[in-house]
Amino acid sequence: MGELSTLFAPQRVAVVGASEEAGTVGHAVTSNLLADFGGETVAVNPNREQVLGLDCHDSVTAVEDVDVAVVAVPAAIAVTVLQECASAGIDNVVVITAGFSESGSEGSAREAELVEIAETHGINLVGPNSLGVLSTGVGMNATFGPRMATPGTISFMSQSGAFITAVLDWAADRDLGFRDIVSLGNKAVLDESNFIKEWGEDPETDVILGYLEDVADGREFVETARDVSRETPIVVVKSGRTEAGASAAASHTGAIAGSDKAYEAGLEQAGVLRVDSVQELFDFASILDGQPLPETDGVAIVTNAGGPGVMTTDAVGDTHLELAEFEADTLDQLAEALPDGANIYNPIDVIGDADTERFAEAIELALADPSVGMVVVLACPTATLSFEDLAAETVRLQRANETPIAASLMGGSDTEAAAGTLREVGIPTYFDPARAVRSLAALSEYATIRTTEVSEPEEFDVEYERARELLTAAADRGRTQLGVESMELLDAYGIPTPAGSVVDSPGDAERVASEIGGEVVMKIVSPDISHKSDIGGVEVGVPQTAVRDTYEDLVVRARNYNPDSSIIGVQIQEMVDLDAGTETIVGVSRDPQFGPLVMFGLGGIFVEVMEDTAFRVAPVSERAAGEMLDEIKSAPLLAGARGREPANRQALVETIGRISQLVVDFPAITELDINPVVAGPDGALAVDLRLTLDRDKL
Missing domain, CATH: 3.40.50.261 (Succinyl-CoA synthetase domains)
Structure with missing residues (x-):
C-alpha cells in the first residue's frame, strides 16, 4: 500500500460529531462503524457523555493514536476541528460537512483555511462535502450511506455521494464486490490522482472505477493514470460533456475543441477506458475483474x-x-x-x-x-x-x-x-x-x-530566445491577437513557411513581390479581422504589375468592413500550389485542467463545418502525432487516395511535435491556428497563422 494505507486500513477511527439522534450524519457514521469495523470506534462530542454505548470525548486531542478522524460538525466549527486534528497528529481526516466552496464565497474562504491547515501539517484530507470513505478490507464503513459494500477487488471513487449510495444498493443484488470506496467531495486536498496512485500500489485492487465531473490537475492525472493503467485497469464515466465557452473562442481550434475534447484526449493518453453510462461502467468492471x-x-x-x-x-x-x-x-x-x-x-x-x-x-x-x-x-x-x-x-x-x-x-x-x-x-x-x-x-x-509502449515527446532544436523576443515585442505593443505578421515565430521553431513578409506601403509591396518573383498572394493584416477571405481580404495569383493597386484595394476593403480596424499592412507571400497537397490544420487551445490541447485535421475554409479532427494533450510524442494523422476521416487523402501522391507523414508529424513544444514553452499562447498546413509529398508548409496571446503570462 502507499501513502494512504492508514486511511483504508485504520485501527482507530474517531467520529467528531458522533450523535445519538437517529437521522443525523453523526449517528449514521457512528452506527455504520460499530456494525462492521474491525478496529476501535471513538466518539467525540463535547455535549454528550455517551453515544451508542461509547464514552464521548470532548476533543480529538484527548484521544491517542487516531488513524482517521471523520468530521461531521457544522461548517463553521470544522476548521477548528481540523486544527485540533493537526495538534493530535492525525494523518487522515474525512470532512463530511458541507458548506464550503460549493456554497459561495464564504464557504470558499473556509475551504481555503482547511487546505492551509492540511498542507501545513501534511494531513490527507478527503472532502469536504463528502459522503465518507469505505473499505471492506477492515469492515470500515465511515460513510453516512445506508449500506455496507460486498467485499471484492474493485476500488471506486465518485464526485457524487448520492451516486455511491445508489451503486451500492444496485451492486448488492448482483454480487458485485468492492475493495475501497471514496466520496471525493470538493477535492480540496486529495483528488482522483491521489487515489489512482494509491490503488495502483494496492495488490488487493484489481480494477479502479471513477465517476468524475472534472479533473483537478489534468497533467498530473495523465501522468499518474498512465503509470497505473499499465498494471491496473481504470474505467471512468465522465459527466458534463458541455461545450460551454466554445462560442467565445477566437480560433478554429478553440471553437471546435469545447470542454469535452480535452477530457477525451487526456483520458485516452492516460490509458483510461471512458464509458458513457453507469451500465457500461460496471459491465466493463465485471469483465476486467474476472x-x-x-x-x-x-x-x-x-x-x-x-x-x-x-x-x-x-x-x-x-x-x-x-x-x-x-x-x-x-x-x-x-x-x-x-x-x-x-x-x-x-x-x-x-x-x-x-x-x-x-x-x-x-x-x-x-x-x-x-x-x-x-x-x-x-x-x-x-x-x-x-x-x-x-x-x-x-x-x-x-x-x-x-x-x-x-x-x-x-x-x-x-x-x-x-x-x-x-x-x-x-x-x-x-x-x-x-x-x-x-x-x-x-x-x-x-x-x-x-x-503499448509509452513514448516520450522529442525535444527539437529551436530558437527559443528569438521566439520569446517576438512574443514579448507583440505584448509590449499591446497586441493580443497575432496573425501572419508573426510567421517568423514558426520559423524560429523550425516550421517551414512560404517566402514573404508584411509591408505597410504600396512601394514596399512591389519590392517584396519582386524579390519573390512571379505571381504572389496578398493578405490584409489586421488584428480586428479574423476571417480575411470573408471580407475580400485575400488575393491569390497577383501579377507583379498589379501588386501596387491590389495593396490599396485590400486596405480599402478592410476599411469598408470596419472603419475602426487597425491595419498593420499587407502580407506578400509566394504562391503555394494548394492542389499539389492536402490542406490540413494544426491548432492549439488551452484547457483549464489539461493545459494545451493540440488539434490536427482537415484544413482550409471548411474546417469548422467538417470538424474532421483529432486531439492530444501536449506535449505530443511522435507516436501520438502519427496516431492523430490516422484518426481523421480524411486520412486516405494523406495516404494518396484517388491518384494523389502521398503526403510526407514525417513532415506532418514533426510539425505537430514542434507546435506542441512551442505551446508548452510559452503558456502565454492560449490559442493558435496554422491553417492551412499544406501537406504534400515533399513536406509540410505552414501558409497562415493566427494566435491569441495572454500578455500577463509572458
Whole structure:
C-alpha cells in the first residue's frame, strides 16, 4: 500500500460529531462503524457523555493514536476541528460537512483555511462535502450511506455521494464486490490522482472505477493514470460533456475543441477506458475483474438462436473487434459434431434443439481455433437445454483454455442460478448480447493499453530566445491577437513557411513581390479581422504589375468592413500550389485542467463545418502525432487516395511535435491556428497563422 494505507486500513477511527439522534450524519457514521469495523470506534462530542454505548470525548486531542478522524460538525466549527486534528497528529481526516466552496464565497474562504491547515501539517484530507470513505478490507464503513459494500477487488471513487449510495444498493443484488470506496467531495486536498496512485500500489485492487465531473490537475492525472493503467485497469464515466465557452473562442481550434475534447484526449493518453453510462461502467468492471486478456481480436459466437446470433454479429461490427475466421480443420470438426441445419461458420448456430453436450462441444471447438481470441456464449431458453448445466460446462471449458468468455443468457428467472455459477469464476452474463460484445471490446482495448509502449515527446532544436523576443515585442505593443505578421515565430521553431513578409506601403509591396518573383498572394493584416477571405481580404495569383493597386484595394476593403480596424499592412507571400497537397490544420487551445490541447485535421475554409479532427494533450510524442494523422476521416487523402501522391507523414508529424513544444514553452499562447498546413509529398508548409496571446503570462 502507499501513502494512504492508514486511511483504508485504520485501527482507530474517531467520529467528531458522533450523535445519538437517529437521522443525523453523526449517528449514521457512528452506527455504520460499530456494525462492521474491525478496529476501535471513538466518539467525540463535547455535549454528550455517551453515544451508542461509547464514552464521548470532548476533543480529538484527548484521544491517542487516531488513524482517521471523520468530521461531521457544522461548517463553521470544522476548521477548528481540523486544527485540533493537526495538534493530535492525525494523518487522515474525512470532512463530511458541507458548506464550503460549493456554497459561495464564504464557504470558499473556509475551504481555503482547511487546505492551509492540511498542507501545513501534511494531513490527507478527503472532502469536504463528502459522503465518507469505505473499505471492506477492515469492515470500515465511515460513510453516512445506508449500506455496507460486498467485499471484492474493485476500488471506486465518485464526485457524487448520492451516486455511491445508489451503486451500492444496485451492486448488492448482483454480487458485485468492492475493495475501497471514496466520496471525493470538493477535492480540496486529495483528488482522483491521489487515489489512482494509491490503488495502483494496492495488490488487493484489481480494477479502479471513477465517476468524475472534472479533473483537478489534468497533467498530473495523465501522468499518474498512465503509470497505473499499465498494471491496473481504470474505467471512468465522465459527466458534463458541455461545450460551454466554445462560442467565445477566437480560433478554429478553440471553437471546435469545447470542454469535452480535452477530457477525451487526456483520458485516452492516460490509458483510461471512458464509458458513457453507469451500465457500461460496471459491465466493463465485471469483465476486467474476472477475465483474462485476449491474445487476438477474433470473436467466436456460439448460439442456439439464429436471430440473436445475427444481432451479436452486428454488435461485433460496431466495435474494433472482428469475427474470427475458423480454420478448415475447425470447420470439419464442427460439421462432424453438429447436425444438418446447423451453421458451422461464425456465428456457430447449434440450432434450437441443442442440448448441453452439443452446445459445449461447439464452444470447445471454437476455443481451440487459433483465430479465436474471445467467445460469446449466447443461449435462449429451450426445453432441451439446461442453463445451469451449460454454465457448468462453460466454466470447465474456460478453465481448460484461459480464453475470455462473456455469456448472454436471454431469459428471466431461469437464468439466475446459471449466472451465479458463471459469476463465481468471473464470467460476466448479460441479457443483451451487445453488452457482452462491448465488454469484450473493452477487454481487448485494455490489452492494447497494457502492451503499448509509452513514448516520450522529442525535444527539437529551436530558437527559443528569438521566439520569446517576438512574443514579448507583440505584448509590449499591446497586441493580443497575432496573425501572419508573426510567421517568423514558426520559423524560429523550425516550421517551414512560404517566402514573404508584411509591408505597410504600396512601394514596399512591389519590392517584396519582386524579390519573390512571379505571381504572389496578398493578405490584409489586421488584428480586428479574423476571417480575411470573408471580407475580400485575400488575393491569390497577383501579377507583379498589379501588386501596387491590389495593396490599396485590400486596405480599402478592410476599411469598408470596419472603419475602426487597425491595419498593420499587407502580407506578400509566394504562391503555394494548394492542389499539389492536402490542406490540413494544426491548432492549439488551452484547457483549464489539461493545459494545451493540440488539434490536427482537415484544413482550409471548411474546417469548422467538417470538424474532421483529432486531439492530444501536449506535449505530443511522435507516436501520438502519427496516431492523430490516422484518426481523421480524411486520412486516405494523406495516404494518396484517388491518384494523389502521398503526403510526407514525417513532415506532418514533426510539425505537430514542434507546435506542441512551442505551446508548452510559452503558456502565454492560449490559442493558435496554422491553417492551412499544406501537406504534400515533399513536406509540410505552414501558409497562415493566427494566435491569441495572454500578455500577463509572458
